[in-house]
Amino acid sequence: MDRPLVPFGKPRTERADAARNRERLLDAARRMIAEHGVEQVTMDGLAERAELGKGTVFRRFGTRAGIFKALIEADEHRFQAQVLSGPPPLGPGADPVPRLVAFGRARIAFLLEHRALARAAMEPGQPLPGGDVDLTALHLRVLLAQADPDLPNPDGLAIMLKAALEGPPLMFLASEPPRPLEEVKLVLGEGWRTLIERLLS
Amino acid sequence: MDRPLVPFGKPRTERADAARNRERLLDAARRMIAEHGVEQVTMDGLAERAELGKGTVFRRFGTRAGIFKALIEADEHRFQAQVLSGPPPLGPGADPVPRLVAFGRARIAFLLEHRALARAAMEPGQPLPGGDVDLTALHLRVLLAQADPDLPNPDGLAIMLKAALEGPPLMFLASEPPRPLEEVKLVLGEGWRTLIERLLS
Numbered sequence A, B: 001m002d003r004p005l006v007p008f009g010k011p012r013t014e015r016a017d018a019a020r021n022r023e024r025l026l027d028a029a030r031r032m033i034a035e036h037g038v039e040q041v042t043m044d045g046l047a048e049r050a051e052l053g054k055g056t057v058f059r060r061f062g063t064r065a066g067i068f069k070a071l072i073e074a075d076e077h078r079f080q081a082q083v084l085s086g087p088p089p090l091g092p093g094a095d096p097v098p099r100l101v102a103f104g105r106a107r108i109a110f111l112l113e114h115r116a117l118a119r120a121a122m123e124p125g126q127p128l129p130g131g132d133v134d135l136t137a138l139h140l141r142v143l144l145a146q147a148d149p150d151l152p153n154p155d156g157l158a159i160m161l162k163a164a165l166e167g168p169p170l171m172f173l174a175s176e177p178p179r180p181l182e183e184v185k186l187v188l189g190e191g192w193r194t195l196i197e198r199l200l201s
Helices: A010-036 A043-050 A054-061 A064-085 A096-113 A115-121 A133-147 A154-171 A181-199 B010-036 B043-050 B054-061 B064-085 B096-113 B115-121 B133-147 B154-171 B181-199
Strands: none
Touching: A010 A043, A010 A054, A010 A064, A043 A054, A043 A064, A054 A064, A064 A096, A064 A115, A064 A133, A096 A115, A096 A133, A096 A154, A096 A181, A133 A154, A154 A181, A154 B154, A154 B181, A181 B154, A181 B181, B010 B043, B010 B054, B010 B064, B043 B054, B043 B064, B054 B064, B064 B096, B064 B115, B064 B133, B096 B115, B096 B133, B096 B154, B096 B181, B133 B154, B154 B181
């Protein structure tokens, strides 16, 4: 049952407002990035664009990097939803090897496409904003066991495959790719496919 | 022929002195770390232990982190010498698959054993001191081609295998391993062996 935690309903209304403001700010940030690039997004500019007070922006995101963190988190949730309940082969319903191949390709593309955002979301002394890294580890571990229940040392392999998959796209955080993005996606995606298919054939 | 670059031999003598001081400082640092751990090494303490002036220590290493960087570099050079000209299967003379397996095991052990030094060598805003990372990429690329000249997309695979090999031990830089070091070495080493043997069988 929908049981109110406080008697007067005020916080409930505030929470709905907060969620609406959050979406409004994220939408405004996405439009600013699409039009002018990540560099041009400021706390003040975002408040103006979203037609909200500066205080709201600061309360919501804390710092400028916090805007980009929130954008990545929202996209990570959408990515996870595709993996957990979207159409196959990324979502459930396909065999484990094609699912692993599809997951790798999608994850590589996701990380490469989010590298400008991820770079902007980094704050000194804070860990790299990598989103929900545990989903990758867990997903690989489960699909490896489904593909080959007798695979020796699946824990060690899952750790290494996660690094093989996410490390190279994250390296591009530090610098622009030396090659066109589509080519990098293809090289890494095909490398991943060979690795998975030979490991589990 | 041994041709002097300057007429009076003074810089030559100074270079020999500098090399001797460097070795003396590194030896003193290694003894201090073995006895009291990385945390206890300071610029002043090192000068005292090596019986050299503080100015020499600062000129040689710049910062405290520079001491640990220099120690890692010296060990990296020794590691590389074993790979390039040591006994097989790590050195030349073995078949490419056993060489790849041996290289992976040795590299995992090296990175895990150097994690306290590597952590101490990190400086804010500087890239992770990873030693000569290019040797790993190059070595993997060459051995992959030797093991299977028809391997599709060897560049992509070499990039991914480097990440699979070096990523997990480097993750332990941020935290102590949750499991005993020998167990971590075994799990990652066996994961690597399975990956390589199935990829190249």
